[in-house]
Amino acid sequence: MRKSQNTLWLLYCRPGFEQDCAQEALRQAKQQKPIIGIEQPGVIADSGYVVVALNDQTLSCRELIFTRQLIRLHHSIATLPERDRLTPILDAIATLPGTFGTLWLEVPDTNEGKLLTTFTRRFQPLLESALREQGRLLDETINTVRAEPVEASLLHPSTSSGRTEEISPRRNNHLPRLHIFFPGKSSALIGTSDPHNSAATIMGIARQSMPAEAPSRSTMKLAEAIEVFMDRSEQTRLLRQGMTAVDLGAAPGGWTWQLVKRGIRVTAVDNGPMKGALDNHPLAQHPLVQHLRQDGLKYAPRKAVDWLVCDMVEQPSKVATLIGAWFAAGWCKHAIFNLKLPMKKRIDALDSALGGIRKRLDEEGINYRMMAKQLYHDREEVTVFLTKTKG
Ligand SMILES: C[S@@+](CC[C@H](N)C(=O)[O-])C[C@H]1O[C@@H](n2cnc3c(N)ncnc32)[C@H](O)[C@@H]1O
Structure with missing residues (x-):
C-alpha cells in the first residue's frame, strides 16, 4: 500500500484514448498553475484509465472531453492476496476520513475488465456490508431511495429521535462516493469522487439500451x-x-x-x-x-x-x-x-x-x-x- 505525497487523480476513458485523456487533464491543471516536480503520467495503452499526479491543482470533470470519470486516488494496492482481498481494502479505507454515500466497484472498460465483473459482483455485498457495519457507508450502492428504512440517528445525529427514515438521493448527494477500481484481479486503486464534479453513473458510462424499433445503433x-x-x-x-x-x-x-x-x-x-x-x-x-x-x-x-x-x-x-x-x-x-x-x-x-x-x-x-x-x-x-x- 502506498500513500502519495502529491495529489493523484484516477481518470477513466475510452480504451485507446489514454494519451488524449492525460494530455487534456494536465493541460487543464497547468492552466491553473505550473506542475512542479512531478514526472509525466505513466500511460498504459488501451487500459481504459490513467493516473495523473498534480500538486494542488483541481480538475473539472465537465470540462474534460476524454475523461469519463474523475476520482481522487488515495491508495494503490499492488498485490491483493487471493484468499483475502477484503482485509487490505478495508484497512486502506479505514485511513480515509468521513463517510461515503455510494460504493462503486469498477473495472476497466476492456475485454479483460469485463471478465472481472463476476468477481466484483460477488465482492460488492461483502465490502458493502462491512462498510455499513462500520458506519462508513450510508446509502445503497446506487443513488436511489433506500428500499429498507435506516436509523435516522445515523443520518441526522443532532436530531436523533429513534425514528426510521429513508434517505433521498438528493440529500445523500453531498457525500463522496467511494470507488474501488480493479485494474486486474490482484490489484486495486481506492479513491473518492465528488458527486458535484464527476459522472453520475458507474464507470462513468451512461449506457443506453437499443430500442427495437430504432433504425440504427447511432x-x-x-x-x-x-x-x-x-x-x-x-x-x-x-x-x-x-x-x-x-x-x-x-x-x-x-x-x-x-x-x-x-x-x-x-x-x-x-x-x-x-x-x-x-x-x-x-x-x-x-x-x-x-x-x-x-x-x-x-x-x-x-x-x-x-x-x-x-x-x-x-x-x-x-x-x-x-x-x-x-x-x-x-x-x-x-x-x-x-x-x-x-x-x-x-x-x-x-x-x-x-x-x-x-x-x-x-x-x-x-x-x-x-x-x-x-x-x-x-x-x-x-x-x-x-x-x-x-x-
Ligand atoms: C454516421 S451516419 C448518420 C447516422 C444517423 N445519425 C443515425 O442515427 O442513423 C452519417 C450520415 O451522414 C451523411 N452525410 C455525410 N456527409 C453528408 C453531407 N455533406 N450531406 C448530407 N449527408 C451527409 C451520410 O450519408 C450518412 O448517412
Whole structure:
C-alpha cells in the first residue's frame, strides 16, 4: 500500500484514448498553475484509465472531453492476496476520513475488465456490508431511495429521535462516493469522487439500451448525449412536443427517431436513404419527418428551428464552421453534433474546431453554453452540446 505525497487523480476513458485523456487533464491543471516536480503520467495503452499526479491543482470533470470519470486516488494496492482481498481494502479505507454515500466497484472498460465483473459482483455485498457495519457507508450502492428504512440517528445525529427514515438521493448527494477500481484481479486503486464534479453513473458510462424499433445503433449516441448534457428539467424544457429540428446526416434515421419520439418535427437531410420503422410505419414516411436528399453542408432552412443535430461524417473544421454559421444566422437555438476525430493530434483538431465556434459566437455577441464529451457510444468522435443562453 502506498500513500502519495502529491495529489493523484484516477481518470477513466475510452480504451485507446489514454494519451488524449492525460494530455487534456494536465493541460487543464497547468492552466491553473505550473506542475512542479512531478514526472509525466505513466500511460498504459488501451487500459481504459490513467493516473495523473498534480500538486494542488483541481480538475473539472465537465470540462474534460476524454475523461469519463474523475476520482481522487488515495491508495494503490499492488498485490491483493487471493484468499483475502477484503482485509487490505478495508484497512486502506479505514485511513480515509468521513463517510461515503455510494460504493462503486469498477473495472476497466476492456475485454479483460469485463471478465472481472463476476468477481466484483460477488465482492460488492461483502465490502458493502462491512462498510455499513462500520458506519462508513450510508446509502445503497446506487443513488436511489433506500428500499429498507435506516436509523435516522445515523443520518441526522443532532436530531436523533429513534425514528426510521429513508434517505433521498438528493440529500445523500453531498457525500463522496467511494470507488474501488480493479485494474486486474490482484490489484486495486481506492479513491473518492465528488458527486458535484464527476459522472453520475458507474464507470462513468451512461449506457443506453437499443430500442427495437430504432433504425440504427447511432440512436444510442443521441440518447446518451441528452442524458449526459441535460438534467431532467432541461430535457423537459428543451425537448418539447411541437418543437422543430433539422437533422444533418440523418440517414438511416436513429437521431431523427429520438427527436420524433419526443413529438419534435424533423427535417432529415441526407444524400442517402432513410430507413427504419416507427410504430410499424417507415420512419421516412412518418408525418413528423420530411426527408430531403441534399448536401447538409449547403442546406439552409426556410424557417428557423429549435434544434440542429448533426452526425455527418465530415471534417471537424467543416462541421464547426457550419454550426457557427447556423447560430450566427439565428437558424437554431440548440445543437447536438458530432466531431469525427482524426487519427493523430486529436486535441489540436478539437481545439481548433471548438475554438472556431467560440470565436464566431463571441463575435456575434451570442451567449451560450457548450459542453463536449467523448460519450460511451462514441467511437473515433466526440459529441458536443451547444445552447443559447440569456444574458
Ligand atoms: C454516421 S451516419 C448518420 C447516422 C444517423 N445519425 C443515425 O442515427 O442513423 C452519417 C450520415 O451522414 C451523411 N452525410 C455525410 N456527409 C453528408 C453531407 N455533406 N450531406 C448530407 N449527408 C451527409 C451520410 O450519408 C450518412 O448517412
